[in-house]
Amino acid sequence: MTGAQALMRALEAVGTTTIFGIPGGTILPAYDPLLDSPIRHILCRHEQGAAHAADGYAQASGRVGVCMATSGPGVTNLVTGLASAYMDSVPVVAVSGQVTRAAIGGDAFQECDATGITLPVTKHNWLVMDPGEIAQTIAEAFHVASTGRPGPVLVDIPKDVLQARFPYAEAGPVNLPGYQPKVKPNLRQIKEAAKLILASERPVIYAGGGIIKAGAAEDLRRLAELAGIHVVTTLMARGAIPDAHPLCLGMPGMHGNYTAVSALQRSDLLIALGPRFDDRVTGKLAAFAPVAKVIHADIDPAEISKNRHADVPIVGDAKLVIQELIAVLEAELATRPMPDYSAWTGQLTDWRTQFPYRYHQPEGGLIKPQYVIERLGQITDGNAIYASGVGQHQMWGSQFINFRRPRTWINSGGLGAMGFGVPAAMGAKVAMPGDEVWCIDGDGCFQMTCQELATMAYEKIPVKIAIVNNGYLGMVRQWQELFYAERYSEVKFGWDIPDYVRLAEAYGCVGLRAESVDDVDAVIEKARGIDDRPVVIDFRCDPFENCYPMVAAGASNDDIIMGPEFERDHERVHEPQGDMLYDPEPPEEDA
Amino acid sequence: MKHTVSILVENKPGVLTRVSSLFSRRGFNIHSLAVGTTESPGVSRMTVVVDLPDKPLEHVTKQLHKLINVLKVIELEPGSSVVRELMLIKVHAESATRGQVFELAEVFRANIVDVTSDSVTAEILGPPDKLAAFEDLVRPFGIIELVKTGRIALGRGTRGISDRQLRAAV
Ligand SMILES: Cc1ncc(C[n+]2csc(CCOP(=O)(O)OP(=O)(O)O)c2C)c(N)n1
Numbered sequence: 189m190t191g192a193q194a195l196m197r198a199l200e201a202v203g204t205t206t207i208f209g210i211p212g213g214t215i216l217p218a219y220d221p222l223l224d225s226p227i228r229h230i231l232c233r234h235e236q237g238a239a240h241a242a243d244g245y246a247q248a249s250g251r252v253g254v255c256m257a258t259s260g261p262g263v264t265n266l267v268t269g270l271a272s273a274y275m276d277s278v279p280v281v282a283v284s285g286q287v288t289r290a291a292i293g294g295d296a297f298q299e300c301d302a303t304g305i306t307l308p309v310t311k312h313n314w315l316v317m318d319p320g321e322i323a324q325t326i327a328e329a330f331h332v333a334s335t336g337r338p339g340p341v342l343v344d345i346p347k348d349v350l351q352a353r354f355p356y357a358e359a360g361p362v363n364l365p366g367y368q369p370k371v372k373p374n375l376r377q378i379k380e381a382a383k384l385i386l387a388s389e390r391p392v393i394y395a396g397g398g399i400i401k402a403g404a405a406e407d408l409r410r411l412a413e414l415a416g417i418h419v420v421t422t423l424m425a426r427g428a429i430p431d432a433h434p435l436c437l438g439m440p441g442m443h444g445n446y447t448a449v450s451a452l453q454r455s456d457l458l459i460a461l462g463p464r465f466d467d468r469v470t471g472k473l474a475a476f477a478p479v480a481k482v483i484h485a486d487i488d489p490a491e492i493s494k495n496r497h498a499d500v501p502i503v504g505d506a507k508l509v510i511q512e513l514i515a516v517l518e519a520e521l522a523t524r525p526m527p528d529y530s531a532w533t534g535q536l537t538d539w540r541t542q543f544p545y546r547y548h549q550p551e552g553g554l555i556k557p558q559y560v561i562e563r564l565g566q567i568t569d570g571n572a573i574y575a576s577g578v579g580q581h582q583m584w585g586s587q588f589i590n591f592r593r594p595r596t597w598i599n600s601g602g603l604g605a606m607g608f609g610v611p612a613a614m615g616a617k618v619a620m621p622g623d624e625v626w627c628i629d630g631d632g633c634f635q636m637t638c639q640e641l642a643t644m645a646y647e648k649i650p651v652k653i654a655i656v657n658n659g660y661l662g663m664v665r666q667w668q669e670l671f672y673a674e675r676y677s678e679v680k681f682g683w684d685i686p687d688y689v690r691l692a693e694a695y696g697c698v699g700l701r702a703e704s705v706d707d708v709d710a711v712i713e714k715a716r717g718i719d720d721r722p723v724v725i726d727f728r729c730d731p732f733e734n735c736y737p738m739v740a741a742g743a744s745n746d747d748i749i750m751g752p753e754f755e756r757d758h759e760r761v762h763e764p765q766g767d768m769l770y771d772p773e774p775p776e777e778d779a
Numbered sequence: 780m781k782h783t784v785s786i787l788v789e790n791k792p793g794v795l796t797r798v799s800s801l802f803s804r805r806g807f808n809i810h811s812l813a814v815g816t817t818e819s820p821g822v823s824r825m826t827v828v829v830d831l832p833d834k835p836l837e838h839v840t841k842q843l844h845k846l847i848n849v850l851k852v853i854e855l856e857p858g859s860s861v862v863r864e865l866m867l868i869k870v871h872a873e874s875a876t877r878g879q880v881f882e883l884a885e886v887f888r889a890n891i892v893d894v895t896s897d898s899v900t901a902e903i904l905g906p907p908d909k910l911a912a913f914e915d916l917v918r919p920f921g922i923i924e925l926v927k928t929g930r931i932a933l934g935r936g937t938r939g940i941s942d943r944q945l946r947a948a949v
Contacts, residue, residue, distance in 0.1 A: 303793060304793075304796070307793075307796065307797065307800060308800065308804050311847075312846075312847045315792070315793075332847060364847055365789075365850055366788075366789060366846070366847050366848055366849050366850045367847045488845070489841050489844070490838070490841035490842050490844070490845055493837070494838065
């Protein structure tokens with residue numbers, strides 16, 4: 189058979205059912221046997237879309253996402269998507285075409301050093317120079333992507349290798365001597381951890397994305413309940429324990445809630461399970477949780493003590509770590525009671541009632557973005573999958589939706605890539621067709637990858653997209669307001685360009701718009717009723733709403749800014765007035 | 780602080796790039812890097828001298844271990860390892876001063892490998908401080924150019940990099 193046929197067969201053998209991609213000269217041979225394969229190929233409109241779709245597919249389902257592109261510009265367009273998956277430890281396999289073996293290194297048409305250019309943003313990559321190695325490499329690629337700390341990989345295959353005829357042999361067992369992820373935790377460290385927990389007074393579980401990747405959500409809940417310890421869930425761990433659970437404190441960090449931030453800050457023991465002490469969570473590192481001892485469990489030994497020294501380092505899979513910890517704690521509890529955390533719990537409860545997320549929706553005023561997201565969360569009852577762009581809307585999404593399950597909040601957390609939302613939602617819907625999938629997007633983010641509307645309309649992937657249209661690059665505008673003396677440089681887009689409703693319709697989607705608070709529920713309900721094509725809703729929101737609480741970049745978590753709703757006791761600071769009012773008129777035609 | 784790290788890698792294309800770019804990407808400063816084959820076919824050994832002013836070496840070794848082609852990583856402590864570098868050094872030496880350069884070379888057991896009417900090139904092998912001492916002493920004559928191989932090192936005694944005890948040190 190040909191190398192290309194071998195590629196398809198190898199992809200089928202590892203369980204691939206869906207590929208997101210775009211063909212081109214060098215990958216063309218691989219597109220031919222695709223016609224005879226049961227694999228569904230989704231023809232994207234941009235390779236960045238294909239890579240983010242594979243990411244969304246993987247985050248929503250836990251399966252490996254696959255994308256495919258041609259050499260040169262095809263691969264360079266994948267890079268943002270791979271980088272995002274790399275930062276968020278998402279298992280993605282990218283297959284790319286390369287110029288023929290003889291042409292490599294000669295600046296051939298559409299040649300680029302694909303393995304070189306993706307080196308810093310993949311867990312590993314391969315250039316396959318022999319058709320006989322295709323099947324084995326694909327098997328290795330899936331193994332590396334999905335085991336240990338998951339991540340994206342790339343397999344680059346020259347065109348003539350895809351075309352070469354050779355006798356096919358199935359992949360043998362994967363044998364990578366330099367790659368032996370340690371999944372089973374060390375029992376001595378688990379016992380050490382239990383000891384610290386039983387000696388603590390103000391413990392907090394700091395749950396990160398690793399919990400979701402390890403499928404450890406249920407175990408996390410059991411641990412929290414057994415020990416009576418509250419849990420903060422980072423942006424990447426939202427849904428790891430239901431928000432409605434009495435022990436769930438929600439998101440910490442730059443735009444986290446007061447209780448979650450302060451719980452970390454004041455705790456005497458951080459039980460860190462699969463987070464990476466990102467600076468968006470810790471704030472100024474030197475001032476982070478100053479008196480806390482740290483138990484840090486991670487599948488990647490390089491994460492432990494990278495940013496914050498771990499008193500008890502535990503290398504292992506989060507699920508196994510938690511299960512062993514539960515076993516050790518249960519044995520201990522046979523002889524002694526759990527420590528009395530009631531004073532601490534009381535403190536947390538006080539904070540929670542005093543400092544919830546707050547915003548004010550004036551009657552008859554512009555729609556507040558938080559209102560849109562809160563209603564969306566309530567109407568869908570936290571039961572959908574929500575993908576998001578990057579910016580204020582993302583933070584509000586994390587704040588105002590009550591997540592019920594893991595794998596329902598899909599983000600570009602580490603890279604923070606605008607344009608992630610639409611294609612990631614597409615990937616999520618393809619992976620989980622029975623789920624209702626929403627993309628909560630900003631008007632800025634949406635415009636970076638909205639061409640995937642065409643893909644979704646054509647492929648009948650009925651995703652719903654809620655554009656929180658504030659007419660600005662809102663998060664940047666907020667920083668300019670707060671840190672650049674309200675000098676708004678190059679952040680205004682306007683509400684009207686493009687006309688999102690007409691753009692949606694041009695792409696074969698349904699376009700809806702909400703201009704007042706009264707429209708909000710109705711358009712959400714209407715969108716929920718449409719299931720044969722994508723729906724885009726243009727929510728025209730207050731351009732000057734800011735996201736609070738906020739810990740300024742580089743500041744200590746102790747210096748959390750609560751925002752005007754707290755400072756002025758419900759009086760609005762940024763009630764748009766006079767000239768400051770955002771101008772919803774379209775610009776003069778023909779200047 | 781400078782550390783000497785010995786890395787066993789699979790001898791595959793691109794491995795040197797993976798290792799060296801990992802160092803630069805993570806902000807670790809490479810002081811020298813030497814690569815060559817080993818007693819095992821398919822396995823190469825890199826000796827990297829890395830400068831880490833404010834991070835523990837563990838940060839480097841853990842990141843290196845994450846590379847799929849990296850088989851083993853150990854630190855070679857100065858006290859318990861044999862460390863060598865090779866230097867070629869070309870200095871100004873006219874007839875009046877040539878004798879002095881020759882004498883110094885002899886003391887340091889350096890070999891004179893090239894002589895012209897106004898220059899002498901010596902090769903010298905040894906631990907880095909020996910090379911540095913030689914370099915200092917010939918500097919007054921005027922160094923025209925010099926080149927070093929980068930450091931290579933082996934642990935002292937019978938144990939090798941693959942032995943358990945040695946690995947436990949990292
Ligand atoms: C590709 C990319 N470019 C730039 C940024 C910097 N950035 C972060 S948030 C943001 C504004 C996002 O605006 P919008 O999508 O309208 O969302 P909003 O903050 O208004 O909710 C920008 C420009 C980024 N994260 N990603």
